[in-house]
Amino acid sequence: MRFEEIGWNGFLIRVPEEMHLTRQGGDANKGTFIIESENSFIEFYWNPIPKRQKPLLSIVDQITERIEKEAKKKRLKFTSERSDTIINDHKAIYLLLNYGVEERYYVWQCPESNRVIAVRLVFKTYGEKERNIVKQLMGTIKCHMDGDNVWSLMKVRFEAPRSFLLRSAEFGVGRSHIELAESNISMLEDFERMIYVCYFPLANVRFKDVYKDPEKWFDNVYLKDFTRILRKRKVKFEFKDKAKIMGHEAIIKQAEMTSGLLTRTSGLCSAAFWYCPETNRMYFVALNTYVSKPVILKRRIERTEHERLFGRILESFQCH
Ligand SMILES: [Zn+2]
Numbered sequence: 045m046r047f048e049e050i051g052w053n054g055f056l057i058r059v060p061e062e063m064h065l066t067r068q069g070g071d072a073n074k075g076t077f078i079i080e081s082e083n084s085f086i087e088f089y090w091n092p093i094p095k096r097q098k099p100l101l102s103i104v105d106q107i108t109e110r111i112e113k114e115a116k117k118k119r120l121k122f123t124s125e126r127s128d129t130i131i132n133d134h135k136a137i138y139l140l141l142n143y144g145v146e147e148r149y150y151v152w153q154c155p156e157s158n159r160v161i162a163v164r165l166v167f168k169t170y171g172e173k174e175r176n177i178v179k180q181l182m183g184t185i186k187c188h189m190d191g192d193n194v195w196s197l198m199k200v201r202f203e204a205p206r207s208f209l210l211r212s213a214e215f216g217v218g219r220s221h222i223e224l225a226e227s228n229i230s231m232l233e234d235f236e237r238m239i240y241v242c243y244f245p246l247a248n249v250r251f252k253d254v255y256k257d258p259e260k261w262f263d264n265v266y267l268k269d270f271t272r273i274l275r276k277r278k279v280k281f282e283f284k285d286k287a288k289i290m291g292h293e294a295i296i297k298q299a300e301m302t303s304g305l306l307t308r309t310s311g312l313c314s315a316a317f318w319y320c321p322e323t324n325r326m327y328f329v330a331l332n333t334y335v336s337k338p339v340i341l342k343r344r345i346e347r348t349e350h351e352r353l354f355g356r357i358l359e360s361f362q363c364h
């Protein structure tokens with residue numbers, strides 16, 4: 045069995061490669077995701093640790109009671125077992141519920157990421173293979189990171205500061221994207237940074253004439269879409285540099301933006317794009333830094349900080 049890494053919302057896990065992320069919602073503070081294959085179902089859900097801390101046991105009781113009630117309604121025989129365990133150095137509770145179907149739960153608190161985490165595992169049958177999946181998954185799971193968060197899925201991997209939260213994600217046949225945002229809104233200024241990662245499969249077919257010339261692809265095909273994502277009518281990107289990303293030549297462009305009457309908006313957007321023959325995908329990675337302040341105040345973008353972060357994201361990027 046081959047395992048693959050998934051990095052999502054501050055979790056880094058290993059699951060068999062035939063398992064895929066099928067549903068997801070929320071962000072690193074509160075959210076859920078589901079990983080499935082034909083014979084298995086794994087659900088993660090997490091919430092911030094409440095101010096008045098609840099003992100883990102009460103959460104485990106809640107889960108048990110809910111399932112027991114359901115089972116009784118259907119007149120199914122119900123049993124439960126629980127034991128203490130350790131997950132990623134945190135004290136955890138393992139719970140096994142059986143009502144004809146076996147459901148396994150791991151529940152723990154991660155103070156480092158300030159969340160209460162529950163993992164629910166259901167398998168069609170439970171044998172050697174499934175035992176191994178659980179052992180690999182729960183034995184190697186990371187529920188908090190020391191440095192940047194790792195975002196890793198479908199052969200794409202990059203790192204971003206933990207202050208960036210997931211704003212939207214979509215995995216489609218034609219295109220996939222991950223949008224992260226960090227915001228700081230106050231009386232005097234709105235400050236926001238956005239990381240936008242996007243890729244298009246089957247590039248040599250869909251972008252037959254331009255996939256070998258990423259600059260052309262961006263100018264002629266993708267710029268219009270991305271302008272809409274930036275909520276602008278027109279953005280002028282200028283050539284900035286070239287970079288090597290996993291052996292591919294990437295084009296880097298940059299745009300500066302100003303607009304507004306009563307408040308002036310100042311934006312700086314850096315974008316990199318390239319073709320990856322290994323996956324036959326077009327890749328697009330952007331960082332948008334945006335400041336909006338009343339006109340009397342000086343507006344300023346921390347240009348060096350912006351460029352340093354963009355470089356850090358690109359350096360961590362893996363496209364195949
Ligand atoms: Zn943790």
Ligand SMILES: [Zn+2]
Pocket residue numbers: 290292320321322323362363364
């Ligand atoms: Zn590549």
